[in-house]
Amino acid sequence: MTQSVFLIGPMGAGKSTIGRLLSQELKYEFFDSDKVIEERCGADIPWIFDKEGEAGFREREESVIDELTQQKGIVLSTGGGAVLRSENRQHLASRGTVIYLCTSVDQQLARTARDRNRPLLQTADPEAVLRKLFAERDPLYRSVADIIIETDQRNPRWVIQELKKRLKGE
Template sequence: MRDFPGFMIADTGRVPPRVCLIGMMGTGKSTIGRVLAARHAVDFIDTDLALEAHAGRTIADLFARDGEARFRLLETQMLAQCLGGSRVVISTGGGVVLSAVNRSLLAARATTVWLKADIDTLWQRVHRDSARPLLNTADPHATLRELMRRRDALYRECADLCVETDALTPDQVADEIEARLVGSPLHSIV
């Protein structure tokens, strides 16, 4: 995880006016993003929902018809567009960190909060959700575990801070994020 001094934009010394939530599916990114945005009267963008609206198709349909590689390209374009705004809380798809371009965008343009939960919590939250195309496998629990194993180091690389969501309500997670940002150069964002 990056240290607070690294949050400043090098050329201007300004703090990026965006908070971006990353993490595995089921960590609560969309729910917590809405809570944070509402508390601070800033815009909220869920990149998956924005991408669906732009494409006129669901994420599952994009995966099925166009493949994951095409989806990831569209995801990068949507992330770049969302990070162009200011005073916004952004919830990303779980695989956003797979792209080096996305990781660079996050580092340069946002305060990135990694929402984390253990595998059992994630499984309980997502196993009944048929709209998770990456879990449409013979053994979705093993797939979820493997996705988590492959992505954890990338989340860690991108994260300015990490909050574990397992035993917390969305409001408690939002409280934790706010508390950890108070006194940092980032407190004015949320």
């Protein structure tokens, strides 16, 4: 199997953690699209949002996802909003196996509570933001996913073993 694996889902679903572990298991190279954007810009995501707005960030994200999804045998963790652009959805769906790491808003709140690197959550009511994002994005995640797996209350190792089974078609 040299098919690439692309992880999608909301912030706090475990995409980076699961992606790193899965890439080790599959012996694939791991990429996190947000980290690649930060490395290329020499700036963090909040700074990019501040200077270029969400639209500027999404332009950068689309370019990085287009480039990375053309590689074979990688695991790619995408940002939570990557599915907002139809070009990203098309590249992800047509160039690899897409795994939707699904998680509840409660779990997202618990996992992102102290993370200052999430510009969309720097608000008085992060729960309302997460609920709105979930309502907008869940149908998009589902539309491109080949595999959907719930990560709430699940150990990353369990998720990896389950994904390995599903990727092999068991």
